[in-house]
Amino acid sequence: MNRQLSIATLAALGLIAYGFSRWLSQPWQSLPLLVVVTLGGLPLIWDLLRKAARAEFGADLLAGVSIVTSVCLHQWLAGAVVVLMLSGGEALEDYAVGRASAVLKALASRLPQRTQRKRDGRLEEIPLDQIAVGDQLVVLPHEAVPVDGVVLEGYGRINEAYLTGEPYESSKVPGSQVLSGSINGETVLVIQAEKLPQDSRYAKIMRVMEDSQQHRPHMRRLGDSLGAWYTPLGLAIAALAWWWSGQPLRFLSVLVIATPCPLLIAIPVAIIGSISLAARRGIIIRDAAVLERAGLCRTMILDKTGTLTYGRPELTRVQAIEGWDPDALLAWAASLERYSRHPLSQAVQRAALKAGMPLEEATQISEPPGRGIRGKLGPHEVALVGRGQLSQRQSELLPGLEGGLEAIMLVDGEPAACLQFRDQPRHDTAAFLSHLRAGHGFDRLMIVSGDRVREVQYLAEQVGMHSLGGVTTEVHAGQSPEQKLAIVRLETVRQPTLYLGDGINDAPALTAATVGLAMGQHSEVTSEASGAVILDSSLRRVDEFLHIGRRLRRIALESAVGGIALSLLGMLLAAGGHLSPVQGAIGQELIDLAAVLNALRTSFAGDLSDYAEQSGQT
Secondary structure (H helix, E strand, O other): OOHHHHHHHHHHHHHHHHHHHHHOOOOOOOHHHHHHHHHHHHHHHHHHHHHHHOOOOOOHHHHHHHHHHHHHOOOHHHHHHHHHHHHHHHHHHHHHHOOOOOHHHHHHHHOOOEEEEEEOOEEEEEEHHHOOOOOEEEEOOOOEOOOOEEEEEOOEEEEOHHHHOOOOOEEEOOOOEEOOOOEEOOOOEEEEEOOOHHHOHHHHHHHHHHHHHHOOOOOOOHHHHHHHHHHHHHHHHHHHHHHHHOOHHHHHHHHHHHOOHHHHHHHHHHHHHHHHHHHHOOEEEOOOHHHHHHOOOOEEEEOOOOOOEEEEEEEEEEEEOOOOOHHHHHHHHHHHHOOOOOOOHHHHHHHHHHHOOOOOOOEEEEOOOOOOEEEEEOOEEEEEEOHHHOOHHHHHOOOOOOOOEEEEEEEOOEEEEEEEEEEEEOOOHHHHHHHHHHHHOOOEEEEEOOOOHHHHHHHHHHOOHHHOOOOEEEEEOOOOHHHHHHHHHHHHHHOOEEEEEOOHHHHHHHHHOOEEEEEOOOOHHHHHHOOEEEOOOOHHHHHHHHHHHHHHHHHHHHHHHHHHHHHHHHHHHHHOOOOOHHHHHHHHHHHHHHHHHHHHHHHOOOOOOOHHHHOOOO
16 A cells, blocks of 8 residues: 555544544544644655655645645644545555556566577576677577577577567578577577677667666646646635735635645546546556647657558569469469468468468478478479579569568479568558548658668558648658667657557657557567557557547546636635635535546546547448
8 A cells, every 4th residue: 555545544534533523522533633634744745845845836735735724723624634635636646657667677577587508519507697709509499589699500480570670580590690689489599699798789779778768758747737827826815815814714714625636636537537448448558647648749650560560471462474373373382381380371371261262282391491392282393482592594584572571483493473472551550540630630640660661661652651631741761779769759859749669679769759659468578668558459449549548638627627616716715704624625525526526437438439430440
């Protein structure tokens, strides 16, 4: 139980004890109130003094002055009620904000703490800080690569997507480069360390992440913004009432009803309701501030792979050489790929299944590491290989690679087709982008990706990135985490930004943006760096997050401004001598009740808009 909740509980119990003692006409009836004001009020006053020393004057300042004044005037009941309101509101705020980010811890835990070093034909387990350049290290299946290096022995695949931004697993053979932090596949690899752990790619990302956390943008919270003018106004009215009447009790009466509980309680309640609604829609809010800030963002910066695309290769074209039937070749390719575990094999099989192609039985299957797959289909010998395995004469029979990945299909040793693969945009990406201006007021959109230029440009053309009316668009390809961070920082200086990404290479940018939004659960690091996580990797949920944030801000403003207006009316009555401190406290509780009931509307979907329905998504 945190301290604010403990003080609120103490205040509630004290007020209940006071009620019983007063009902029983006990002589010690004021003792529970004295305990509440002393044990509960002093820590709150101390916190306010520390804020004042840092020149932080928020809405809670009025509550602190009310507590001090109630003690000076021996108005214990009014002081206890204010302690309950102030501590209860801050406890709700603490609950809404949630736990602090643990990005660096998540980054560090991703790498193994020890690794296997191969020396003189023997294996020895050593900690990472003992790795030296030139050491031979054994990377076990599904283990993270500890340092940047080069493969010496073994053939396999490594997932580098969340480091590089490219959407494919990389095949590794002797001589291939590997990056620290990438995840090995299902075979054992022996690598030679080319850099020390602290100089490798993953360590650089950690340093950039740490730097971006230290320079995280700060925006004033909604309650503090309203309290900045309400607090001096309340103090001025209370001081004028005292000066005009000569009665210090009126000063306290005004302050008690002026205590900004619509800011201290209603706004946290609205935030909690929004967090609950978001969770029901598959959106986890890690930092409640992002809900308040989302509606202010005017620049959206988007990663490509796994965010605007599905993050997996799809067969987009079978470009057959004259004389060959593309459909028949697709059926043959899928028949052969059934026996392969290559990343592109599933894409070929999905394409054949979608086209309704009948598959044949293949025999004499062989898949030498790094040499493609071969087999017999009827009387023909069929192979799927890379372009690098072709002779110059064979290469001249094929079209040039336009982008993405490719596999060359050989029939009886001669080229028959080029199978082209790309990471396809999500089916609703174009609708999502076109909705951002009208639905959420974004006037600037940017794609910032670690993928290759031609792949990012291809995506931008596919989704109509450059034809969005009234929106300035930019496309940046081949960006490292450091470059992404620099772009986000520059844009955030201009106006509030929202960054949407899903890879480890997005983590620094997610932290530096005004609002960082992570897609999917692929990386604990990315989730920790972001303010909110979209669990099911859906752009539709991103749109709902934006609408939830906008509704939160609207309803919170209604509750806060409406409550403040009623409080101002009460302040004028108290200034005129028509309300005692206790009556002012009761009046403030009624105002709180109305503000809180309105704030609870955020927990219901209500008018939550959905661009997907407007765009015809089923």
